[in-house]
Amino acid sequence: MDEFLAARMQMAVSLGFHIVFACIGMVMPWFMFVAEWKWLRTKNPVYLDLAKAWAKGVAIFFAVGAVSGTVLSFELGMLWPTFMQHAGPIFGMPFSWEGTAFFVEAIALGLFLYGWKRLNKWVHLYTGMVVGISGVLSGIFVVSANAWMNAPSGFDWIDGQAFNIDPVKAMFNKAWFSQAHHMTIAAFSATGFAVAGVHAVLYMKNKLEIHAKAITIALAFASVAAVLQPISGDLAAKNVAKLQPAKLAAFESHFKTEERASLIIGGIPDVENREVKYAIKLPGFLSFLAHGDFNAEVKGLEEFPEEEWPPVPITHYSFQLMVGIGMFLMLIAALFFAGTYKWKHWFEKKWWLRLLAIATPLGFIAVEAGWVVTEVGRQPWIIYGIMKTKDSLTPMPGIQYTFYTITAVYVILTFVVTWLLSRQIQLLQSKYLKNG
Amino acid sequence: MAEANLIILVICLMLYVLLGGADFGGGILELLSRGKASKIVSRAIAPVWEANHVWLILVVVILFVGFPSVYSTVLTALHIPVLLVLLGIIARGSAFTFRHYDIDEERPKAIYSAIFRYSSVFTTFFLGVTVGGLILGEITMDYQLGFYQVYIHPWLNWFSVSMGLFMVLLFAFLAGIFTVSEIEDKDYIIYFTRMTKRLLISLVVMGAIVFATAKVAGHPLLKDFINSPISVACIVIATLALPAFWYFLNKNKGNWLRLTAGLQTTLIVTGWFAIQFPVLVKTKSGHDITIQAAKAPEQVQLFLLIALIVGVLIIFPAMGYLYKTFKFSEEPES
Ligand code: HDD
Ligand code: HEM
């Protein structure tokens, strides 16, 4: 494997690992908050048990999220020193705010996890909310830094140097908002379906009230998110069409510039012959998606020199995967709303619980795919239109070996966390059965 | 403005050494003590807050925002020891948490403990090696010199290795202080007081070795020290505080003990910083990276400073509240 590919893969593995813990860290505090609030309101002890059970898992996720994040803040410089040397002062501001948000999150989480008896219960509830708010804020800050890589602004680039740096303008770049809302919604959707799925599996085995309550809380959040997701994604796509037309063309394997361009569903992109085989085409829909008008012109990849194309097939498949999952999750959300309103009886049915079980990993798969779309779709640029990824690579040889090492460590860690969590769930389950 | 940010950076570094040091040192101390004693350490450090490495993250963020060329150069030249530190951080951070939260009592806990302890030593050692590489001045940006000269030699030398050992002893010592002032069992207070004393003596000896290896490596560390009035003052005060420290240790005065140990550690860091200033990274060619050369534009420094100050105004009261809740509230928690 060559050095450059190894460095990109190492970055992808490290970020792909971290994002799972980051999503859970942003969203689980809200679930715990609702559970505790329900307990305070209804005095049903099941809610308290649920909040406490979740808190145990969150502590583990938080710690692993924190170490993997620490690793990332070094990795950026170990792999892409030239990039960081120029970008650091420009896009660094959100990172410094993120530091504050993390800190507040960690403090509030400490109070929440160990303060059940020590704090007044409303104060305790409030600390849970602070964890949630600061978690979401820290997510938004990092994403804003990433958005700057897609839509660099707040500086003048003269002869390979940045001048007139304006950190505020860089932070509120043209992509930050569209990425921030889409990512935040995605975190709720992914975590919500994952939690609901796990509890659905447990509920099938054992009809405990705690699982039913857990499913309802998680699905309520996830379903709202899943309905908003395609709308938010559509806004994101329109923004990409404006800012990074080559990326949008790669999403859709759209080779030729056309008016009334077709939306492509499925298919195998053939980059050499500049066509997509075996795809379903919906004429005009791509124009509508990208520009809100069925007859608008959509730039194709042919407008750009071939060496500036992102890897088309990976971007295309990942985009399709994300959108496909988005549609599927929206369907489940619709069923959930229907069920809450009218057909309550089928909430106990096997097929519904099975459906939830199937959806367990889907949100996270979509999150990973979405990031591949964003990051691979930006290639060959590390700072879009300004600096190429390959020009910022570390001069140190042997990155393959660091890549293998980091990957092995994260694979092992994934297994251990999964094992630990499944045991915790089993033990909790048996404790619960004894009590009730 | 850049200077203000640099001072905050040094403060973060000190807090990392003090708070993170007690935490990393806990693992080392567990390894040094046997049987029940190591259980006592692990109980004493349990409330030490795993999120202490936020101080390290702050250091990193201030570096890449305010002094980007320092960040890039250091992480290129010292890529390997930093990677080893990171692997250690992953291992000990996760093992610590797993040990704390695994419901099963015995079997996996022994494994987590072993990983936690050995990786605490490993991480601390390479942290010291990295710092040694930073101070020694063998870092080069002339990539033609070959892999060994560019990526290995700056940190794999006797000076850096002795810095690594120094760091291990320092962190173990800080954890010793913490443990002594935290536990109540008389016998174990005596046990850990003795251990802390031994660690202090080894620390002083190791400090001498650090200076000696610097001399051998051709780095005039001692001369620099003597030439800087601030470092001399730091050393003098640190030495004068030793008898007081010894007294507090014998009398088991928890808070005073922590205070003097904290003061001494702070003095070591300040003394080092005073001789380094205004150079941030010493390099082989002599074209050292100074504050002047490394600092990002004023505008950036200003926003960084604002972010840091606002951060401090939010964080410190919150931390105070956390501390108050857990230190001064009666109710023990299972
Ligand atoms: C649960 C996860 C999830 C789901 C169901 C979707 N997305 Fe997404 N998407 C993400 C999770 C995600 C993400 C991981 O959060 C990304 C990566 C970067 C970002 O800001 O959000 C993303 C990026 C992303 C981008 C690229 C933004 C950029 O490069 O700046 C576009 C155009 C879309 N999405 C569009 C959609 C559409 C039209 C969806 C239709 C259903 C959709 N997404 C569902
Ligand atoms: C956590 C969610 C994220 C995931 C899963 C992710 C995924 C990826 C992937 C797959 C790549 C490799 C792209 C390629 O080289 O083909 C990559 C590269 C990179 N990402 Fe991200 N990314 C995430 C967020 C971020 C954020 C928030 C930042 C910075 C603020 C960032 C900075 C980078 C950098 C510097 C590279 C290397 C250069 C490049 O390949 O363009 N990423 N990421």
Ligand code: HEM
């Ligand atoms: C879109 C991508 C990202 C999101 C949404 C995100 C979000 C989060 C969240 C919510 C946490 C809190 C930990 C938890 O609850 O588990 C966290 C931790 C952390 N993240 Fe990320 N992150 C992302 C990418 C990055 C990148 C690219 C870096 C580094 C450059 C980074 C650095 C960190 C650090 C240092 C921590 C630990 C902070 C602490 O211990 O207090 N993150 N991240």
